Amino acid sequence: MMHAAGDWWLAERPCAREELVEDLTELLWGMLGRVPDRDEDSPRF
Numbered sequence: 001m002m003h004a005a006g007d008w009w010l011a012e013r014p015c016a017r018e019e020l021v022e023d024l025t026e027l028l029w030g031m032l033g034r035v036p037d038r039d040e041d042s043p044r045f
Contacts, residue, residue: 002028 002024009020 005020005024009015009017
């Protein structure tokens with residue numbers, strides 16, 4: 001997803017780089033905050 005957003009931004013440049021980084025960071029951290037804690041029995045990678 002981040003790679004695709006970077007490719008899109010390079011082609012279109014609809015906003016400042018700093019704005020894109022801030023938006024993607026907020027999106028990523030927001031998504032990580034919704035991931036449930038891993039159970040002890042869950043497979044380890």
